[in-house]
Amino acid sequence: QKEVEQNSGPLSVPEGAIASLNCTYSDRGSQSFFWYRQYSGKSPELIMSIYSNGDKEDGRFTAQLNKASQYVSLLIRDSQPSDSATYLCAVMEGGADGLTFGKGTHLIIQP
């Protein structure tokens, strides 16, 4: 069974610091990787996707992928209180299997 592991947290980070969220996955055939942000009582919203090894930057967010280590991370620079949410890592092998989600990391940005 495919597994996606995340530290459930809570991860507490001071405002303005870098928040680092980590995710490991079990299926070496995974091709696509996604980070979602979910506020309490709301639906997940896509932050970033990454497909190749290395870094991908989008504004204050950077996704990092290392397929050899089966590891994907999300960095949030200049963290804001509005970044406080649960962050879901999701992995897609390819084809029609859909996404396998982790349980999420609860991030708290302290003012």
Place this chain on the structure above:
Amino acid sequence: NAGVTQTPKFQVLKTGQSMTLQCAQDMNHNSMYWYRQDPGMGLRLIYYSASEGTTDKGEVPNGYNVSRLNKREFSLRLESAAPSQTSVYFCASSFYLSSDSLFGLGPGTRLLVL
């Protein structure tokens, strides 16, 4: 372009009642999915449809049935609702190429079974 839409947004059922959750996508994606999310959990796959006319079980299929009505629509049916099916249900669709993939997630249906 509405993406993935779901109806209803919220529903309360009594134990033993039946209902169908509706999902539609306008992105011309071949594959569609139903997930459920329980408190403190990620999304878990209930059923999926790789293409029109096919459906397959996911991680937690017990108590559910699905119908891929056409390329756009994928419904989830609870024949006899149980309190354990209280959850938030998300429909999704996807498009995959070897170098790229798109995954659209619906807004969710909150279901309470009393």
